[in-house]
Amino acid sequence: MSLFTRTTREVTEKIDEFFDTIEIGILIFKEGVKAYVTGDQDAFQSHLKKIDEQENKADALQKSIENDMIVHSILPQQRSDMVKLLWQLDEIIDTAKGSLFEFYIEIPHIPASLVDDFISLSEVSANAAEELVPAARAFFRHPDQVREKLLKVYFFERETDKAGLQLKKKVFHEMNDLSLAEKAHLRYITHHIESISDTAQDAADLLESMAMRQML
């Protein structure tokens, strides 16, 4: 009996740590984009390093939780959904890390007039992912509250779409001084940032159905 409880406690701690890692990763992403677009290279490099560490940690935790679930037959009937959820949450931090690395490798030129737009876009996209974590935590204790919490994820995802659309419209309709290559590059970076909220939405859909089944 004590063996069951110890294993269970270890796995719950790992799950909590995994969520913490995702949350921290999202915060680092927001700060990283802000540092890049404002030209603070030292801070950007530091955030880049940190998000890489967090992403590696999330990967290791995800694998470890999956292994524990199989070895100790934890949540046998929901295991595939759980594995998928963990994978999608990990995908969020992967995408966030990927976005910061796009800035690092491709060094996109961000015109001063677009700084606020990029900050705003990255914040609203990251917010969608950020709001997903409390909903995922709630699934384990209060599945009846999951849907309510997910409303914010859907809201921020829609806001991201709007912000992305506005930014792209501004780039292509108003900024005639930019070359087509620069415009296309900015659009590409915008898409990458937007994909964080899209991944969060996919995870939210899965989480919602899992919570519904839990409630039946």
Next chain:
Amino acid sequence: MIIFYITSGLFLGWTLGSNDAANIFGSAVGSRMVSFTRAAVIAAVFVIIGAVVQGAGASDTLGRLGSVNAIGGAFTVALAAGITVYLMTRAGLPVSTTQAIVGAIIGWSLFTNNSVDTKSLVVIVSSWVTGPILGAIFAYGLYPLVKVIRKRINVHLLFYESYLRTGLLIVCAFGAYSLGANNIANVMGVFVPSVQLQAADFGIFTLSGAQQLFFLGGIAIAAGIVTYSKKVIQTLGNNLLELSPEAALVVVLAQSLVLFFFSSSSFSAFLVKMGLPGIPLVPVSSSQVIVGAILGIGLYKGVRNINLKVLGSIASGWITTPVAAGLLSFFLLFFVKNLFGIDIGHSVKPPSAPLDGKDIGLIIKYSIIVLLIITASYLVYMVLAEKKKTDRVNKKYY
């Protein structure tokens, strides 16, 4: 020689273990919450304890149905029941040892020109109906209770699952104990009148002759659980209804309670003391009770979840089992008597010609009661199913 004769009972015990015992932890294993090995070991231990400690009550009732008065007859009756259950188990059908042994005893009574105790038969057959209905009622009542507890205790899902797993192991142990107590009558009941063993004094406790037989029968059941119950679990655990761990817990608990009530003389005496009618101590079919309990859960969740085809195939086994066992018993007795010249028993109480008015009155009385119970259950079922459907249509997600 006695050892040779009781081998057929041990064989029947083995088939019971491989078939009926799967009902106890089939749902838990089917829901993948408990490993087969762990469940089998727990069930094997507790089934023996239940058989020895509390096996006498139901055995007396079965003895009244037809007291097989020669060990050769007891051997053949148990063999016929065992073969019937084994063959049906091989065919992948969840069958009942209770029905098989009742059919086989009736076959013996017909062959030896003994009368069948109509009252005992009616009581036993009635339990075939009341058992699953009680199982359904318990499951229907317990399931929402478990859901409410889940909501109230507010623990992490993984801890809740861990508690549920422990709960499943506990109810499996209780279920195995009740199965041993209730169904040992099917395995060794026919041998009690003809095998007289001396009481064994172990210092701390004494085992009567019947208890020693029950102990042997318990070991045979345990052997059946360990060696052959996995296949039946696969049929019952997954085909009838997709069970959540909570539902599995409720199903096993409901079934265990029914088996326990039908074998506990103390509980029956308690009811009588309270001025209520006592519960007859009869061997109940755990296969029927589990179907009832699963139906109770299905009823709570909405009828659309139930695989009615599987349910129908199980129900057909309830009719074919006693008929097949009865016929097999009759023919085996013929060969054992005429080919080997073994005493298979003699007529003590020839049947009166053909049924007296009292018997007919009793049959009519119980038939009406059974009919009323079935009708009332069907009506309740229809009302609840309709309500569930309406709720589903009106209900939003939460």
